[in-house]
Amino acid sequence: MTSTRTTATAERDVPPPALSAQDLVVEYPAGRGRKVHAVSGVSLDVAAGETLGILGESGCGKSTVGRALIQLPPPDSGTVRLGGVTLTGLAPGELRRARARMQIIMQDPVSALNPRRRVKDLVWEGPSIWGSGDATRGKDTRIDDALRDVGLDPATVRERRPHELSGGQCQRVCIARALLLDPEVLICDEPVSSLDVSVQAQILNLLETTTRRRGLSMVFIAHDVSVVKNISDRVMVMYLGKVCEVLPSDGMQHEALHPYTRLLLASLPQAQRGPGRAGDPAPPAELPSPLNPPSGCRFRTRCPLATDLCSQQEPPLRDIRPGHRVACHHVEPERNHT
Numbered sequence: 001m002t003s004t005r006t007t008a009t010a011e012r013d014v015p016p017p018a019l020s021a022q023d024l025v026v027e028y029p030a031g032r033g034r035k036v037h038a039v040s041g042v043s044l045d046v047a048a049g050e051t052l053g054i055l056g057e058s059g060c061g062k063s064t065v066g067r068a069l070i071q072l073p074p075p076d077s078g079t080v081r082l083g084g085v086t087l088t089g090l091a092p093g094e095l096r097r098a099r100a101r102m103q104i105i106m107q108d109p110v111s112a113l114n115p116r117r118r119v120k121d122l123v124w125e126g127p128s129i130w131g132s133g134d135a136t137r138g139k140d141t142r143i144d145d146a147l148r149d150v151g152l153d154p155a156t157v158r159e160r161r162p163h164e165l166s167g168g169q170c171q172r173v174c175i176a177r178a179l180l181l182d183p184e185v186l187i188c189d190e191p192v193s194s195l196d197v198s199v200q201a202q203i204l205n206l207l208e209t210t211t212r213r214r215g216l217s218m219v220f221i222a223h224d225v226s227v228v229k230n231i232s233d234r235v236m237v238m239y240l241g242k243v244c245e246v247l248p249s250d251g252m253q254h255e256a257l258h259p260y261t262r263l264l265l266a267s268l269p270q271a272q273r274g275p276g277r278a279g280d281p282a283p284p285a286e287l288p289s290p291l292n293p294p295s296g297c298r299f300r301t302r303c304p305l306a307t308d309l310c311s312q313q314e315p316p317l318r319d320i321r322p323g324h325r326v327a328c329h330h331v332e333p334e335r336n337h338t
C-alpha cells in the first residue's frame with residue numbers, strides 16, 4: 001500500500017511524455033518462413049514541445065517506427081502511449097479518435113494528396129473523417145487560416161488541384177491538413193527528402209516555427225545528419241532495427257560516443273562536423289540483411305572496435321550521463337553517473 005502511494009506520488013511529480021513507445025517490434029514476412037527484422041525492441045519518449053530526431057541510413061527501420069507509432073499498422077509487439085492513453089489494444093473507433101491527435105507528414109507530398117481533389121477539400125479531409133457534428137462551423141475561415149499558417153495564399157491555391165502546385169506547395173498543403181486537426185504530436189517522415197534543395201530549408205523552417213509556436217511535439221525522421229541535428233532537441237540514432245544512441249543534438253558532433261554515430265558524423269563536411277577525433281571510423285561498407293541480422297551487436301560487422309564480446313552479447317542501451325544513452329560494450333558510463 002505504502003509503496004503504491006510512493007510510486008503514484010513520484011509519477012505525479014514527473015509530467016508524462018507527450019508520446020512514448022516501449023519495446024516496439026515489427027517483423028515483415030519475407031516468404032519461406034523468413035522474416036525481415038525491421039524494428040527490434042525500440043523504445044522512445046518525446047516530451048511536450050520537444051522534437052526528437054530519428055536518424056539512420058536507409059532501411060534501418062525509421063519509417064517502420066513512424067508507422068508503428070501511429071498504429072498503421074500496429075507493431076507486432078510493444079506499446080505506444082499518447083498523452084497517457086495506451087493506443088495498443090484500443091477499439092477501432094477509439095483508436096481513430098486518438099490517432100487524430102497525432103498526425104503524420106510523409107516524404108512524397110504529391111502522392112499523399114488525392115489528385116482529383118481541390119486544395120480546400122484536401123485541407124478539410126481531417127474534419128470530414130474525424131469531425132464531430134459541428135465540423136462545418138467556420139469551415140471556409142478555418143481552411144483559409146490553415147493555408148495562411150503554412151505560408152500559402154488562400155485566394156491563389158484554394159481551388160487548385162495538386163498537379164497545379166509545386167512539390168513544396170503540396171507539402172505545405174499536407175502540413176496545413178495535419179495542423180487543422182490541432183494535433184499534439186507531428187510525425188514527419190523524411191518531409192523534405194523529395195523536395196528541391198532550395199525549398200527544403202523553407203519547409204524545415206515552417207515545421208520548426210510552427211511546432212515551437214504551438215508547443216507541438218515532433219518526431220522528425222530523416223537520413224540526413226545535418227537536417228536532423230539542426231531541427232531536433234534530441235537525436236535517436238538507429239541501426240538495423242535497433243537504437244544505438246540517444247543524445248542531445250546540441251554539441252552532438254563532440255559528444256557522440258557510439259561508433260556508428262561517429263561514422264555518420266564523419267560523413268558530414270568538415271565545416272559542419274567540427275574538429276575530428278582520432279579513431280573515427282572509415283566510410284561505410286554495405287548494410288547487412290535485416291533478414292538475418294548479425295548476432296550480438298548488429299553493428300559489429302562494420303565496427304572498427306568490435307571484439308569477440310560484440311558477437312556474443314547484445315549491448316544494452318545504457319545511461320552514460322543524464323540525457324545520453326549508448327548501446328555499446330566498449331562505452332562506459334561516466335564514473336560519477338549512477
Ligand SMILES: Nc1ncnc2c1ncn2[C@@H]1O[C@H](COP(=O)(O)OP(=O)(O)O)[C@@H](O)[C@H]1O
Pocket residue numbers: 028029036037038056057058059060061062063064065290
Ligand atoms: N511492407 C514491407 N514489407 C517487407 N519489408 C519491408 C516493408 N516495409 C519495409 N520493409 C523492410 O524493413 C526494413 C526497414 O524499412 P524502413 O522502415 O522503410 O526503413 P527506413 O525508413 O529507415 O529506410 C527494410 O529492410 C525494408 O526493406
Ligand code: SF4
Pocket residue numbers: 258259260297298299300301303304305306307310315327328329330331
Ligand atoms: S558493441 Fe562492439 S561492435 Fe557494437 S558498436 Fe560497440 S564496439 Fe562496435
Ligand SMILES: [Mg+2]
Pocket residue numbers: 062063064190
Ligand atoms: Mg523511410
